[in-house]
Amino acid sequence: MASVTLGKVEKAYDGLKTVHGIDLEIADGEFIVLVGPSGCGKSTTLRMIAGLETVTGGEVAIGGRRVNELQPGERDIAMVFQNYALYPHLSVAENIVFGLKLRKVPKADIESRLKRTAEILGLEQYLDRKPRQLSGGQRQRVAMGRALIRNPAVFLFDEPLSNLDAKLRVQMRTEIKELHARIPTTTIYVTHDQIEAMTLADRVVVMNKGRIEQVAAPEELYQRPATRFVAGFIGSPGMNFFSVTIEAGGSELVLKLPDGQSLAVPDSRRALFAPHVGAQMLIGIRPEHFSAPAESAANTLDIVATLVEPLGMDTLVHFRMNGTDAVARLLPMPGLNAGASLKLAVDMAKVHLLDPKTDAVLG
Ligand SMILES: Nc1ncnc2c1ncn2[C@@H]1O[C@H](COP(=O)(O)OP(=O)(O)OP(=O)(O)O)[C@@H](O)[C@H]1O
Ligand SMILES: [Mg+2]
Known part of the structure; x- marks a missing residue:
């Protein structure tokens, strides 16, 4: 096992930079997930760690040793891709041991390692089959077996589950998590599926446009996003943002929304909002922090539903606030249709304040 350190790692293709100086310290045994929108540089970063792409700036170290100049085979890493390309003419067993044979590992050693690997992945009864005789999940398990x-120092995964159907993806996700609990090998896992990221990771690295936006444990990322990008990216549906002016009305602080409605700042949040009285700010409200109001509810908004999506466990109600699209996650509301007027209560303890100039989340 080994730590992995990225120091100001950069990648430029033909002089055009796509990864802009990534700094990241990954502890021995840690499960790190890189997440972010398509094209943000996740695979490029992973491939630089693997040695499949050259590093055009900065340093990659594995187990404290600089590996920039080492071939992939010399880095003590193993990588599982989305397209795991098993050899169709080889059996499951032959596919799994292929790399060991190339390395001229002794036969007895190969046999015992194959047995153990097959046990761990539940592939014992499939060892003689060909890949085409396996389900998608079993094939993915063979790729992991390989x-x-x-027994590498570091596992690298690039969207290993994205070719599987939804049910299998959940099952394999659980298996990967259990596997890491049993054999805590340092793991770097790339996905654009935030549920995968949140459920698997010790820490999540949120990337955007070739940069790291935030590195944090899943819960912290959800509760204390550092930037507007992270706040909007983590959570599904994402956080709603509204432009507000903060007004002092007597002893009360009030958030004035662009359509003239207002929300009162509770005492517990006063210290956060008070320095910005008079300023045009941004607030962030997660869909789940709206609810159908009780009779006596204080902070409510009048909205008109533009789209209603019943999901069973809850219902998404879309609405518009002066041209801004927003969505609330409510308890099931049978009979509610687009065009209906309703009130939404806002959980003011959970509202975030953002600086529209810097996109920083202030609290
Ligand atoms: N060989 C290449 N030559 C030029 N540009 C490249 C090359 N490979 C990747 N890029 C560019 O680098 C950027 C990052 O690509 P990368 O594959 O790392 O994204 P990603 O985050 O893995 O996206 P996805 O979620 O779609 O897999 C993209 O803008 C991509 O077009
Ligand atoms: Mg990719």
Whole structure:
């Protein structure tokens, strides 16, 4: 096992930078997930760690050793891709041990490692089959077996589950998590599925446009996003943002929304909002922090539903606030249709304040 350190790692293709100086310290045994929108540089970063792409600036170290100049085979890593390309003419067993044979590992050693790997992944009864005789999940397990059997210092995964159907993806996700609990090998896992990121990671690295936006444990990322990007990216549906002016009305602080409605700042949040009285700010409200108001509710908004999506467990109600699209996650509301007027209560303890100039989340 090993730590992985990225120091100001950059990648430029033909002089055009796509990864802009990534700094990241990954502890021995840690499960790190890189997440972010398409094209943000996740795969490029992973491939630089693997040695499949050259590093055009900065340093990659594995186990404290600089590896920039080392070939992938010399880095003690194993990688599992989205397109795991098993050899169709080889059996499951032959696919799994292929890399060991290339490395001229002794036969007895190969046999015992194959047995153990097959046990771990529940592939014992499939060892003689060909890949085409397996389900998608079993094939993915063979691809993992190929990586696992090498007992590498670091596992690298690039969207390994994205070719599987939804149910299998959940099952494999659980298996990967259990596997890491049993054999805590340092793991760097790329996905654009935030549920995968949140459920698997010790820490999540949110990337945007070739930069790191925030590195944090899943819960912290949800509760204390550092930037507007992270606030909007983590959570599904994402956080709603409204432009407000903060007004002092007597002893009360009030958030004035662009359509003239207002929300009162509770005492517990006063210190956060008070320095910005008179300023045009941004507030962030997660869909789940709206609710159908009780009779006596204080902070409510009048809205008109533009779209209603019943999901079973809850209902998404879309609405518009002066041209801004927003969505609330409410308890099931049978009979509610687009065009209906309703009131939404806002959980003011959970409202975030953002600086529209810097996009920083202030609290
Ligand atoms: N070989 C290449 N030559 C030029 N540009 C490249 C090359 N490979 C990747 N890029 C560019 O680098 C950027 C980052 O790509 P990368 O594959 O790392 O994104 P990603 O975050 O993995 O996205 P996705 O979620 O779609 O897989 C993209 O803008 C991409 O077009
Ligand atoms: Mg990618």
